[in-house]
Amino acid sequence: MCFIACKREHEGMEGKPGTIVIENVLQGKPLVESGMFKGSGAAAPVILPGEAVSFSFSAAKGQRVTFSAMYGWSNDLFFAPGNPGIALYNEAGDPVNGDVSSVIRLWDNGTRINQAPGMSVMHPGAVESKNIREVNGVDDQGNTYLPASALLKATLHYDGNSYFTLTLKNTSGGTANETPVSPGVWAVSYIAGTDLLDPQPLYQSGSTSYAGLTKLAETGDNAEIYTVVQGKTGIFTPLSPVLVVIYRGENPLFKVGESDRMKGLKKLAQTGNPDELAASLQTQPGIKKVYILADPENTVLLPSVNGAPGGKVSQAISLAKDDRIAIATMYGFSNDWFFSTADNGIAWNQKGDVSEQIRLYDNGTAMDQFPGAGNGQQGGMMITEKKLIIEVPNPNTFTTLPPVKQIIKVTLN
Template sequence: MKKIFFKITAFATGIIAAFTLLSCNDSDNNMMDNSLQRTITFENIVTPKDFVESGSFQGTGAVPVILPGQSVFIKFSAGKAQALMFATMYGASKDWFFASQQPGIKLFDTSGKAITGDVSSSVLLWDNGTKDNTGQPESKPITQVPNVNAPQLMKLNLDYNEMTSEFTLTITNTSGGTANETPFSPGVWAVSNYNGSQLLNSAPFFTPNSLSNPEITDIAQMGNIDKMKAKLSSNTGIMTGLSPALVVIYRGDKNPVYELGKMDNGMGLKEIAQFGNVSKLQNSLKSFPGIKGIYVAGNAPVPPGNKVMISFKADPGDKITYVTMFGFSNDWFYANETNIDAAIKGDLSSKTALFDSGTGVDQYPGAGNRQALFGGTPQSETMVISKVGTQYPVPAVQNVIKVTVN
């Protein structure tokens, strides 16, 4: 798989550029001879996919085409750097298809405000270059069809739900009565993943002025979306960066970072879960009862394929806890689910879980305009801390983060 380069820029506007690695261990000067020294490593092992969401659409009649006068709807989530790409066959042709310019329909203006209403000017009509007007095979680059007004044949309308950052695109066949009356075939759509600095795929489906590919050719010639659906499905998935990880050595049965089923206590977990900023919780825990040491692994976001680590000291009987932001979320964090002896060695990934801090309204991971990934601030909510459920197809914890102690 191609290597994806993630610039070391904050996926959160609130994340600070450098962290002071400090320990508030008052007993360091009196450390006993049997103290332990360990290194904990946090590795981002998620597999980046080109698309955060994708799907298909078709007519609702006995035949799945979209006839003149009929409409279909596409619901999808997106942040201000993302765009929607779709494709459907111009049915009364040998190899023409509707789609927008790459990377897709623009969804937000330069100020970050969602674009709504009539966006029909975004649709273009393309000649796939694989058949001539008589239906004979040819091999030419994909180009725009001249002298046909695509927005006259297809109306596009966008609605937007700001709380969920979800769009609804209505596609209406308005070709009836024109010189280019045509049905539309079933179609496909996709929203490219964004890594904090760029789209992972800025030319989905096809490349203008280049030869076509088998997937778009099947749509353009036959209205068959099976190949493109399969290709999109295999390359669609939620991914994330991780924030620097806060590691705490403590005594007692109470986890000082969070309590499941309780409200956020205002000590700084919210700042980690929303922006990846560990400073407030780091400072708050200095005076927390039973704290033996506080450490920070890393000083910048941790993209897929990267890892951070930190060494720590602990006495027999100490416990360890850790927390890092699920970066492409509104307010989620990874942490150990159960108490862990600080003397432990090995893989702690199975002891790690994904939690919702209950401080910000959730949006689709990696496609929510209020997420720090897009420079946003979550809409406030007041809920108890809970494990993240199955509302979104988030990869299993062990497919995103690997935590080991040596």
């Protein structure tokens, strides 16, 4: 009996080899925000001449907003900005305010032969099978149109902290192309670096239309296209290179309810760079090993996109009795959110999927913005604050996140 007990104690002191595997298992979505709009006047939900609708959204530099709504007195025409949408910041990086109507275009959905526009249009009209194309003054049947910007006015207002309000006013009254405008949909794509994840979220010029857009363009019903757009809207975020620390004693990274210790966690949470925190940990008592795990191809761990697997890193480790493991990685499209092990980390003798022990925290050092749509993210200028570290509520002020285990998976083998 003594021999067996002593042998087990010796094995615990020596440590057992294993592997920690960390994966970004998020099923990434290309659109960060989307919604629908409708009139509230005499003929609601239709927007009559002289009436206006507004909607608000958040966006970072480089992002665009787009929308689509039917030219009501037509067979299958719709208003929409030219892709990728309305620019929200000028070349100097300042928010755009004022009239942005010049980017609005009139489009032919290509599914109905155009009758002369006006209240006498008969629906649904004769079927045709063509690609989506711009109506630039005259359609295929010889009907003439004023520029879309003369029929629908778009005004942008910057509300502060990366929020905008777009107002659409039906200005067609008294013109040769007077028309009601249908309810519509709008969308904002994620941006990674300088690339929009979905630069054509509502339509593709030169391509055939799809059921949701056709329903909108032919009948003014925005329900089906809204369902399509909502299916592409959600969460997309990379994870920064992951810091893994093996230690004994108390959690060396942070405690909920305390301020950032100014030893490198702030930099990880705000920028994704774990180097300062790793160097600081090396000087602390109780620290046995510190690792930085970066994706060999992309550095960051990207989410799954279009069925491709997300980023994945692993590290061979050795754990002895009473050792504990903590990790930290930035929620990349945030101002200062980070994933980390809860409480006092993961015990040395745990095996398998331990993702239930991971939480998402707010470092309390930068003002939060809509995740994936804020100017203080992805290297932008953030607004500092001084608050205590808390777990990020879900739902939160901006959105509803999937469960943490559907974003990051941690396995001990």
